[in-house]
Each structure stands twice: as structure tokens, then as C-alpha cells.
Amino acid sequence: MPVWMPVVAIALVDAEGRVLLQQRPARKHHGGLWEFPGGKIDAGETPRDALAREIAEELAIQVKPCDCAALLLAEEAREGQPPVVLMLYRATCWRGSPDGREGQTWGWFTREEARGLALAPMDRELVERISD
Template identity: 50%
Template sequence: MCVVALALQDANGRWLLHKRPVNKHHGGLWEFPGGKVEPAEKPASALVREIGEELGIAICEADLTPCCFAEEAQAEGRAPIVILLYTSTRWTGEVAALEGGEVDWFAPADIAGLDKPPLDIALAARLLEKMPD
């Protein structure tokens, strides 16, 4: 299953993460916002749609830069999840957690200490490796 996620960076160099609602899978853990790619949907288009639904902001495909991916080692009885992470520094609107949970901005040094699902741990490590010192 293909999933897309966004590492949105603000002007202060902080990254936006979403804390999943406690009643959902991986509830209470911090993740990069995003969601599933629907059949016949381009990943970047899916991310534009998902971010609008989840955060209430508008992003443009042209402003998305592919960053990295992470995939499950195995999945029991279903296709493994593969998350494609894109980065962006541009959006319009005010960020809000429209599907529950909460959102917050984090400095790169603080991201490693957050409780995250396994694939988001891998994505965060790869994202931060790519950042200039």
C-alpha cells in the first residue's frame, strides 16, 4: 500500500508533525501528516488532497520535493506499507488538526526524541541526514 507524507518546514527551520488521535492505530504517536494514495492517483496529487483534508491548508504539487521513503519489512495478510516523504516550505492557510489529534512544529534536534511509529522513525532519520549542517 502506498502512503504519502509531508515534511513541511517553516521559516524558522522547524518541521510540522501530527500527533495521531489516541483511538486510532499508532494513537498518541507523532508522524508526518499525509495519507493513502487512491487507485489511479498520482502520489503528489494524493498528498495535496490529504494535506487539505488533514490540515486545512493548500499546497501545490510544484512546491513538493521528493525526499525519501520507508517500507515495512513484512506485512501479515496484506500488502506492506510504503511511505513516500516529500518536503515543502510553501503553503497557504492556517494549519489545524482537522481529523483529531494535534499538530506542532519541532526543531530538528527535538524530532528524534518524539515517540513515532516505526516508519516515521526511519523517515525522520533520513530527512535529518539530508539537512545541511
């Protein structure tokens, strides 16, 4: 049994090189901060399968697991809880248009625009490390 929580996120990159970010609901950890879309990996899922499921559930976008390329890792230690290890993937093709199914705000941002947002800590680290 792992002593850390694996989560996945995606950097969807459009034809203009912008990434899709969403704003976390106020009631959640890091509420109101911006992040790459994604979520927890369920038992029996691969990271890519979990990512495809989470993106479909949250944003009504269909991404094929085989179109998701592993990109970066980030970690966050949380008091009294297992550390979170975030696996960021990148994809440039998908079907559908974003629709915040959990009521979240979303938008397409250049790296410079993303730097100006109130980002969740791991996502800030990833935005800084992601290549243009």
C-alpha cells in the same frame, strides 16, 4: 494490482527549519504516535495530488503538487497485510495555518525535538535520515 500499499507524507519545513508533525488518533494503527502528515493514495491519483488532497483534508493547508519535492522512502511490513511504502515529500511553501481537522494534535519541531517524540516506526526512520 500492487501487493503493497502506497502512502504519501509531507515534511513541511518552516522558515526556522522546523517540520510539522501530527499525533495519530488513538483509535488508528500506531495510535498516539507522532508522524509526518499524509495518507493513502486513491485510485487514479498521482502521489503529489494525493498529498495535496490529504493535507487539505487533515490540516486545512493548501500545498501545490508542483511545490512538493520527492525526498525519501520508507517501508513497513505488517503481519497479514500488504507492506506499506511511504513516500515522503518536502515543501517550504503553502497557504493556510494548520488546523487538526480530525482532532489530531500537531506541532512544529526541530529535528532534535522530533527525535525526542514517540514517533511511528517509519517516521522515526525518516526523521533520522532527513537532512537538517
